[in-house]
Amino acid sequence: MEFALSEEQEILSESVRKMLEDNIDIDLLRNHSKGDDVIRGNIRQLVVEMGLPGILIPEEFGGSGLGVLEAALIAEEFGRYAVPTPWIGNSVMAPIALLYEKGNSLSEKWLPLIASGEITACVSLTEAVGKRSNAGLSSKDSKVTGTAIFGLDGELNPRIIITVLEDNLILIDTEKPGVTISEIPTIDSTRPVVEVVFDSVDFEIIPGGKDAIQKTIGVGRVLLAADILGASANMISNAVEYSLERKQFNRVIGSFQAVKHMCAEMAADLEPCKSLLWYAAYAQDNIREEAALLSCHVKAHLSEVGQDTARTSTQVFGGMGFTDLLGMHYWFKRIGLSRQILGGPEKVRQEAARLQGFLS
Amino acid sequence: MDLNAGPEYKSFREKVVTFLKENSHMAGKGRTPVRPNQDELEWQKKLIENGYAARTIPSEYGGFGAESDVLKSRIIAEEFSQSSIPMGMANQGISMLVPTLLELGTDEQKKSWISKTISGEVIWCQGYSEPGSGSDLASLQTKAIIDGDDFIINGQKIWTSGAQISDMMFCLVRTEPDEPKHKGISYLLIDMKTPGIEVRPLMTMTGHAEFNEVFFTDVRVPKSQIVGKRGEGWYVANATLTHERGMLGDPNQSATRLKEIIDLMQQETVNGEKLIDNPVYLDRLMRLQARVLSMSFNSLRLLTASHKKLDAKMAKLIVKLNSCQLNQDLAGFAIDLLGELGTIYGKSNHDHGSGKWQWKYMFDLGLIIGGGTAQIQKNIISEAGLGMPREPKPMAEGKK
Ligand SMILES: Cc1cc2nc3c(=O)[nH]c(=O)nc-3n(C[C@H](O)[C@H](O)[C@H](O)COP(=O)(O)OP(=O)(O)OC[C@H]3O[C@@H](n4cnc5c(N)ncnc54)[C@H](O)[C@@H]3O)c2cc1C
Numbered sequence: 052m053e054f055a056l057s058e059e060q061e062i063l064s065e066s067v068r069k070m071l072e073d074n075i076d077i078d079l080l081r082n083h084s085k086g087d088d089v090i091r092g093n094i095r096q097l098v099v100e101m102g103l104p105g106i107l108i109p110e111e112f113g114g115s116g117l118g119v120l121e122a123a124l125i126a127e128e129f130g131r132y133a134v135p136t137p138w139i140g141n142s143v144m145a146p147i148a149l150l151y152e153k154g155n156s157l158s159e160k161w162l163p164l165i166a167s168g169e170i171t172a173c174v175s176l177t178e179a180v181g182k183r184s185n186a187g188l189s190s191k192d193s194k195v196t197g198t199a200i201f202g203l204d205g206e207l208n209p210r211i212i213i214t215v216l217e218d219n220l221i222l223i224d225t226e227k228p229g230v231t232i233s234e235i236p237t238i239d240s241t242r243p244v245v246e247v248v249f250d251s252v253d254f255e256i257i258p259g260g261k262d263a264i265q266k267t268i269g270v271g272r273v274l275l276a277a278d279i280l281g282a283s284a285n286m287i288s289n290a291v292e293y294s295l296e297r298k299q300f301n302r303v304i305g306s307f308q309a310v311k312h313m314c315a316e317m318a319a320d321l322e323p324c325k326s327l328l329w330y331a332a333y334a335q336d337n338i339r340e341e342a343a344l345l346s347c348h349v350k351a352h353l354s355e356v357g358q359d360t361a362r363t364s365t366q367v368f369g370g371m372g373f374t375d376l377l378g379m380h381y382w383f384k385r386i387g388l389s390r391q392i393l394g395g396p397e398k399v400r401q402e403a404a405r406l407q408g409f410l411s
Numbered sequence: 412m413d414l415n416a417g418p419e420y421k422s423f424r425e426k427v428v429t430f431l432k433e434n435s436h437m438a439g440k441g442r443t444p445v446r447p448n449q450d451e452l453e454w455q456k457k458l459i460e461n462g463y464a465a466r467t468i469p470s471e472y473g474g475f476g477a478e479s480d481v482l483k484s485r486i487i488a489e490e491f492s493q494s495s496i497p498m499g500m501a502n503q504g505i506s507m508l509v510p511t512l513l514e515l516g517t518d519e520q521k522k523s524w525i526s527k528t529i530s531g532e533v534i535w536c537q538g539y540s541e542p543g544s545g546s547d548l549a550s551l552q553t554k555a556i557i558d559g560d561d562f563i564i565n566g567q568k569i570w571t572s573g574a575q576i577s578d579m580m581f582c583l584v585r586t587e588p589d590e591p592k593h594k595g596i597s598y599l600l601i602d603m604k605t606p607g608i609e610v611r612p613l614m615t616m617t618g619h620a621e622f623n624e625v626f627f628t629d630v631r632v633p634k635s636q637i638v639g640k641r642g643e644g645w646y647v648a649n650a651t652l653t654h655e656r657g658m659l660g661d662p663n664q665s666a667t668r669l670k671e672i673i674d675l676m677q678q679e680t681v682n683g684e685k686l687i688d689n690p691v692y693l694d695r696l697m698r699l700q701a702r703v704l705s706m707s708f709n710s711l712r713l714l715t716a717s718h719k720k721l722d723a724k725m726a727k728l729i730v731k732l733n734s735c736q737l738n739q740d741l742a743g744f745a746i747d748l749l750g751e752l753g754t755i756y757g758k759s760n761h762d763h764g765s766g767k768w769q770w771k772y773m774f775d776l777g778l779i780i781g782g783g784t785a786q787i788q789k790n791i792i793s794e795a796g797l798g799m800p801r802e803p804k805p806m807a808e809g810k811k
Pocket of ligand 1: 308569571573622781782790
């Protein structure tokens with residue numbers, strides 16, 4: 052028994068971090084937010100070259116066959132650098148969905164293409180978390196019609212869409228006629244989300260039914276929590292760094308106790324989240340009976356801690372925190388999006404209660 | 412990460428469960444600031460013999476002498492918490508003095524004190540704080556001068572928990588008045604029956620006297636009762652303070668409380684509705700549960716780190732601040748759940764356990780303050796953890 056990251060996991064984290072440190076900066080985020088497609092392509096290229104899209108995909112399909120914890124560690128780094136490229140939908144939720152039942156033909160067909168980076172997959176499970184009045188799908192004569200919203204990783208002309216139809220996950224090949232994808236403008240420009248409209252399109256059912264939906268949502272929640280963890284950690288370390296440079300009243304503002312205590316409170320709240328995340332991510336692969344509950348807890352808890360961190364760290368910067376100049380708002384907003392995707396904290400806590408048999 | 416437990420652990424857990432089933436009737440009610448009675452001493456003895464208390468203390472000093480094993484410790488804690496049975500005794504002697512002696516005591520001192528302390532036979536109090544020296548502990552003024560083979564002590568301690576029932580005190584005194592304040596302190600072990608010691612209980616907000624004032628008038632303490640060298644007491648005490656913060660941050664206590672709260676919610680009804688069916692309360696419960704889980708996983712992380720002899724840094728610095736606040740929030744939630752009944756603090760037909768929660772709610776506030784206040788913890792987290800500047804020294808201090 053060992054409650055710590057393994058050496059391999061540390062190395063994975065560090066190498067991803069190094070790649071991002073070398074390639075991603077605030078100017079890039081800013082240009083990306085203005086819709087620079089070259090940037091999108093370039094970052095995607097780096098991630099593919101590192102073999103990251105195949106992290107969860109078994110070796111027989113060209114991936115590296117690692118676990119949810121490894122994927123979460125990468126998500127943490129992506130959050131830290133607010134990386135504007137597909138990750139949670141394409142590289143995590145899509146493979147988890149396709150792998151839910153071993154040996155299905157869909158996984159044989161699509162997983163190698165995701166692993167190699169040839170295609171991207173967009174995942175929209177909003178319908179299974181909270182149905183909205185002007186969205187949702189229905190089928191007739193083996194064709195699907197309707198609208199899927201808040202699809203993750205749909206910005207690079209995804210070849211497949213994974214979404215829900217009643218009690219099943221379904222897969223749609225976007226080369227089939229009748230699929231229209233458009234970006235939904237949210238606060239978070241680093242992670243575009245999309246609306247997909249289907250007009251009588253062919254689809255295939257991914258085996259696994261409701262359980263596959265739940266598992267995919269659960270893993271998605273863990274990964275969103277990991278993204279919040281990295282984003283929050285970045286906001287704290289930037290705030291501390293700034294507080295040691297900026298001077299007022301002839302002293303660095305980081306020597307004021309009010310500022311020190313703001314930072315201490317953020318660190319004290321965030322640090323245990325790391326352990327919660329490790330456990331929750333590990334549980335997805337290894338402790339089946341706790342997986343769903345822990346994914347709810349980690350998502351809700353990091354949503355709350357992340358929100359506090361985003362607010363407090365912005366204040367450490369004073370007026371500068373409010374400007375576009377330093378760009379801390381990219382993280383503020385990224386945390387804001389992650390909080391709502393796949394269920395906000397109240398919704399997710401309600402599920403946590405139900406999973407323990409507390410709610411009838 | 413590898414949380415797999417081999418078959419060895421499965422049978423270990425079964426052993427713990429069986430032990431609890433067979434023996435739980437012997438268990439006391441837990442940590443109250445009163446001297447353990449005969450039954451509680453028996454229980455403690457049984458726990459040590461079976462390796463459920465003093466587990467890693469070497470057997471030559473009366474412990475169980477097991478290798479440190481993260482998973483086994485967790486299994487024990489989980490099963491005790493599951494059956495709402497308090498773990499072995501936790502008092503200042505066991506949680507603070509014993510680790511300090513193991514680290515810095517002489518062989519003689521280890522042999523004299525560890526075994527009697529872990530068994531509950533000898534009860535200790537901690538004589539650090541003084542009327543003028545709380546957060547700024549290093550400014551303490553109680554003096555010890557050398558006279559032949561003894562120190563002679565004069566001065567006063569305050570907030571000394573349990574002094575009225577203690578046999579011994581581990582105490583900080585100023586032995587080198589001319590040295591800078593951190594370098595003039597020594598750490599002494601003092602017999603509370605020594606002539607010249609007067610203990611006056613101090614009533615607290617809970618209505619009990621959990622702590623005391625202790626006055627020293629020409630108290631003679633043999634020179635051999637010093638731990639570490641003269642003038643090194645500050646460093647010895649700091650070793651102890653880390654252990655105190657570990658004790659105050661015990662995550663199993665939070666887990667046990669959470670479980671008691673869930674039981675309460677499943678039993679208590681208002682307008683015929685069980686509290687557990689109220690979605691607003693459930694939301695609060697889930698928020699607290701996430702915090703309890705985070706802190707208990709954080710403690711697993713600390714156990715692994717200490718097992719590998721690694722410094723857990725931030726993960727360790729935050730424990731006292733977070734856990735004490737979490738425990739108080741849990742008690743506060745229990746009181747809210749009980750509503751009006753939650754205010755009852757005394758004998759009443761309508762008391763559904765609120766007295767206990769009210770006591771905890773108040774005493775926890777004491778724990779948030781004691782052992783380094785929340786604000787001092789935040790200073791430490793920002794300075795030692797985040798590398799922010801230390802508090803500036805006020806001008807007056809230069810004169811000392
Ligand atoms: C229940 C309980 C049990 C205790 N048991 C013992 C015991 O057994 N033995 C023992 O020796 N002591 C004991 N204490 C004493 C305890 O350690 C002190 O109360 C504590 O260290 C604070 O000191 P003080 O009470 O003098 O408060 P002060 O130091 O006067 O603090 C008052 C306020 O000022 C703030 N403050 C002080 N300095 C700073 C600073 N640098 N930065 C920011 N804020 C600051 C504090 O946070 C606090 O809010 C106990 C206390 C309690 C409440």
